[in-house]
Amino acid sequence: MRVESFVLLFVGFFFGLVGAVYWLWSHEDAGSIMLLGTFLLGGVPGLYYFWWSRRMSPRPSDNPDASLEDGAGAVGAFPGSSVWPFVLGLGATFVALAFVFGAWTLAVGLFLAVAALVGVVYESRRGGLV
């Protein structure tokens, strides 16, 4: 997990540095704020990962000498097939249409989106492990 955390920490470090230089040099608001946001986007999860990487034992994927048996067991839950992403995507598209042509598609879109959310929750209870 260390290398993973370093990648994110580098993002935080680099944009912290660049953001500071940019702000001191230009005093321009928009760019400085966006660079600050990017600094946080890298730094916050990066620090968390780093903190965590020092407390966890290395995973098989961190260990260059790991054999496949080391990773035996469930990898995660992977739903086989599901119609709900399609329904949610369709709903989101109808909601987006409402922002162009007016309100009536909003009802269709929200109905589909809520149906998809309910569907996904129920489906997850049946999900199997791989």
Add this chain to the structure above:
Amino acid sequence: MTLLAERPAVFDGSPAHEHEAGPSGFLKWITSTDHKVIGKNYTVTALIFFLMAGAMALLIRAQLASPDSTLLSQHTYNEMFTMHGSLMIYLFVGPVSFGGLANYIVPLQIGAPDMAFPRLNALSYWLYLGGGSLMMMGFLTTGSAADFGWVAYAPLSNSINTPGAGPDLWIVALILTGFSAIFTGVNLVTTIYYLRAPGMTMFRMPIFTWNMLVTGILILIAFPVFTSALVLLWCDRHLGAHIFEVSGGGVPVLWQDLFWFFGHPEVYILALPFFGIVTDVIAVFSRKPIFGYRGMVFATISIAALSTSVWAHHMFTTGVVLLPFFSLMSYLIAVPTGIKFFNWIGTMWRGSVKFDTPMLFCVGFLVTFLVGGVSGILLASPPIDFATHDTYFVVAHFHSVVMALVMGAFAGFFYWYPKMTGRMLREGLGKATFWLMFIGTNVTFDPQYLLGLKGMPRRIAEYAASDGFTTLNRISSAGAVLLFLAVLLFLVNVFVSWWKPIPAGDNPWDASSLEWATTSPPPHHNFLRIPPIRSQRPVWDYNHPEDRILEHAKPRPVGLVASAGTGTVLLEDVRLDGPDTPETWDPDR
């Protein structure tokens, strides 16, 4: 150099996954959460948008082929170049890489059964398709499709200058595809962080996967800014928010800041995946490990970081940006990019290079990207930018860049098509495609550098005969026909492979990364068995037990020290009877 003491002679067994018999046909299309199906959906959809955008490009070139042309009205011409750019940038080059090829290939390259969030992955695709459809719906409205350029500068994009539903559809479409890209970015980063096979450490990942990780992070940096900016623009148009309008105390140039803070990293979101493809393909067809693997990784990260600090070099002529800062940072990008070129050439150096179609496209990529990159360095200089801004010089510059990326994409198609379909594409047609595309690119876009230097502005529908632009525009339009033929030949190639299939086998290129260890196409959840991962080239190690395995994580002195590097190994490894052709492929070997 250390040789590992022992090498497992057979695959380590891993628990066999039950093969899931899901729905087929239309139902499979709308319900599958398998990253391979979604990846193919993305690729095919993106190619359809590519064909539409290409047709618009042909109309643009037809319009400009003669002076005082009346083929298209000014208004239609504006729609054409806007939608051409929007489709190509937002709906083709990006989605085909991070949604299509990466979606399919990254889990295979790290030995994962699927993406980390399969349903989120499917949602990404549907948001992308929904957004793309909404954008195209602009042509069906009573007004017109969006016609303010793919950058939608304020105040041209406000409700007075570009009223109507078409521009609004463009805005909400890009909000949808923006969310789609963000979800894909989250999925890619999580997958690469959490689902790598045992032994697949970060510094053993193929460069394509590394680049997709960096692309994923870059998506998370760039796309939220753009999506928020679009929401602000919508508020300006419909709620009178006056964020980008001087009249209400707003700042029009703020749009440019927000847009380019997305827009420049976007260029690298488009480019890095193809850098990755090119790196892997060059190594495979030079039959050598990648030269300077870690240098490649650090160069990728540096390019991505610098690309997010140079956004205002698109805004030099606004007069309100810090010229020395942005100019300096833009120049700095040339350093890691130069390292990449050095390493690409170093990988080919003393290799046993085979110029199959994917490799040809990679070499075409190198040449074309070099032209685009060097003209980009020129534009990073404010005085030169002031003189050439908004001329065809800039158009030519970024078309050299994106055509290089298109060649990278075709390298990827030809390289991974056997894995995705189990069939080979025809080499002869492929090589013809390459030469048509390579020559076509140069014939189309090289004259545009000269046109720009002669002062032809971009985004004009007409020019007068007395301007002296006619000849160069004619040449450029002729080149566009060559590009059309190249794409046509590619489609013929796909058709022929479907009509008279040549079975590909699992590993037709004798490649080295993990996706070639499984069947073509791979089974549900990808792997029945995974070879032991002891280096950056697990499949090569497995297929070439006579070759030495190098200790992990140590840089390999490739090509520098002949006796210690793979130079010697390679000479022993050259097979005089030639590589396996698909017809002679023996799957039981």
